[in-house]
Amino acid sequence: MNRLTATGSPADATVERRLTAAAVVVVAVWMLLLTRLFYLQVVQGDVYRISAERNSVRTQRVDAPRGIITDRNGKVLVGSRPSFDVLVVPHETEDVPTTLSRIAGLAGRDLETVRTSYGDPRGRSRFQPQRVAHDLDRDALARVESRLWALGGVLTQVTPVRGYRYGDSASHLLGWLGEVGADQLARKEFQSYRRGDIIGVGGIEKLLDTDLRGRPGGRNLLVDAHGRELQLLSSVEPEPGRNVVLTIDHRLQEAAEAALDRDHKSGAVVALDPRTGEILALVSHPDFDPNEFAVGVDPERWRELTTDPFRPLMNRALQGQYPPGSTYKVVTAIGGLEEKLITAHTEVNCAGSFRLGRRTYRCWRPGGHGIVDLHTAIVQSCDVFFYKLGVDLGVDRLAYYARELGLGTRTGIDLSGEMTGLVPTEEWKRHRDGTPWVEGDTVSLSIGQGMNLWTPLQLATAYAAIVNGGTRYRPHVLKRIEEPDGRIVRSVDTEVLGELPFSAQTLAAVRSGLVGVVQEPHGTGSVMKNLPGGVLAGGKTGTAQVVALPQGARANLEDVEHEDRDHAWFVTFAPADEPRIVVSVLVEHGGHGGSAAAPIARDVVTRFLENEADLYAGNRP
């Protein structure tokens, strides 16, 4: 028998006392709660009943200003711009249908679109202004403004929208905005997004969305039963998004775009600093204007962009894969020197063709180049020299050297959607076609035709490593991310991916050939001669076959169907001894590299050298 109360020890008496005390506390707290409930529900009940009927508090979201994107010199590429909107307050509008049609007329908008924006007024407050036309141009705004006195219940309002300052410039790189998708909302990484939120869809806007978007704030408003705002109860300020600084130099970007735009060419330009991997310009044509998406894209226009056979949404600089043409010859040259199959002085007689078994492979120059060594072979882009060397090396050794240069894999640029390109091997062909590799394939391969595929970005990074002394850097477009007050959140450092395992002599021999391409007589890249300030450049042309045409059929470009014309490549670096810029240019179906692509590269390099000269002269950009 050990009932608590019966033991009689002083300790149990304590527990008993405390249980009683606990009961008192419990009853007291409950009385407090009941009193408060009585006060709320019975004494103040009527007051709260009225608040509830008035529907009381409305929450309004205040969007955070999105971070701005600037180029390396602080020039604003993406910021916000004012959008002039027209709104209608139903309560103050006598005849809504007539008002809407007058607005449509004044603003130059389709009446149906205006009606759709106005939507169904049922279930909506009659005091809530409804936007009926978005982003009016100045003339339309002036027309509406001048008639406002006659339009009861119509008002205009300025709201900030994302503004891409240079329209379609760098559109692939910058990306665009759209509404967050239902499929995204279901995923964990998007859990901070809500329906209707704006999200970056492509390029930097997508990649750095979490930095750029900031945090929305909000306002609690006291409103009456009609939705009329009576009083601001509390508000939380939005946190503006972070600003992004790119490595891009807008002046180079512009020069490249202007040059590529001259004949409405489709193609790509990549300019980078071979000492750091910083991308100075990244162009893809055809392009689009992201401003069109900023105010909600028209479905018709979207369909047009996605079904356009020239695929304007594709970023050709990192997603376009093309046979490299003669720009490939550096791979064959490096392989030959490294494997000691040739020296810088080995000579080959080019009689205009190369026989392998029963087949004959022609040099691009019908009469042949005569006796050539490696230097001359690069300068004049002699095919026969490289046919022979390529066959001696074999496909798998060629593949090894291509891979060491970073071809056939992603460069690791800080943009999404990059393609790998293709470096074929015996194994690969057997796997894909089920047919064995034949030496004829190697012949085509050794001059960059056939199955090789490179992106313009890969070409630029591979050449950068060859000419900078053998270091491979990770290319990047992001320089730093800053808080709105300028504090640096993240700064991107130069990242070394590796060193080329080739001897200095090999790289020097190849580089000397590349300088000869531009500077020497009969060189294929003479367009790059005579740069400002007497700077010497080097480079390589490339002409990639799209379809096989009979010899001589290419003589006149105009005779060939556009989609059958060759792709034109040019890659260049300057100054020749210690390069500060590498530019690769691809013009789709442009024909010859030397005539179609090289002038574009020249414009970019010229602008680069002029900028530098300006800088030395003390003129800030």
Added chain:
Amino acid sequence: MPGIDRRLIQNFEWPIFVMGLGVALIGIVNLISASPERGAFLPDTAWRQVVWMALGLALLLATLLLDYRTLERIAIPFYGGVILLLVAVLFIGRIVNGSQRWIDLGPFNLQPSELAKLALIILFARLLARRSATSSIGLLDLIFPALLVAIPAALVVKQPDLGTALVLCVVSASFLAVTRVRVGSLVLIVAGAVAAVTVAWLFFLHDYQKERVFTFMNPERDPLGAAYHAIQSQIAVGSGGLFGKGFLHGSQSQLDFLPEEQTDFVFSVLGEEWGFVGTATVLLLYLGILIRGLMIAHSSKDLFGAYLAVGIVSLFFWAGAINVGMVIGVLPVVGVPLPMLSYGGSALLTCMIALGLLMNVSMRRYIF
């Protein structure tokens, strides 16, 4: 042993059973009002809660067959198992609204932090019951028990679920009130804690940090601040008046003005639709359970049973007082659900098992 069975039936603990069942049934009816789907005869959440309640009832009756003193023996393995589950939930737990609290068991989800409440109560009852009857507890004796609370509490904070962690701490601390802790130590602990919090709050925390503390306590909080929830909840409760607006006629709840209306703010739905009559009824039923629980503790035939009852009473007391206090605007908004009324299977099961244990202690008070 039929003899024991007969005596158990004779001593069946009707008051707790009836009051507990009453609250649970009111909870189901109220969840119908609080469910987002309108117009359905029995909305999905309410239906699921019915299934949980049936399961809980079965478990409640099953616990009655077992002598509660067996729990004293399994206290330590039970505690260890719960800790393992709490660790597991951090790795394999399901994430809902940014918190990782549930283990997916196919047809239903288990919330181990609810089991942690029971485990701590049983463990503390055992610890205290085994202490020598005369020695009183000094400050140093509290270090080990404090650790026993800190481990599950820290794991629950990590989920993050600060409300449940808070309940674990206050329920454990409540044991101090009924043990022979020296009055001096008790005063020292309370004074020290209050002083530390006050000094930190007044001098060391900036406004934005205080704001963060609130945000941390309730991560799903509206970005506009706790004020919004509090205002809407008070309007809902207050507008209910004396008799309420009637079942399914609450404009605040039916028009989605209320936040978390099925869980943390379920009491506002009750207040709006059933008025003061409804809220007072529920509060009085709770009060009945609490007082009856203390009486059971008082008449328990051993110390373990007494402490078990005290722990369960303090669980209902704290969760009830904090939740109702928050809903009617006398306490800050912390995410603590209301026992038996808020939606949540694991919580309902825990409550019903806890009531079963109370009944168990009561029904065995005359045996020997």
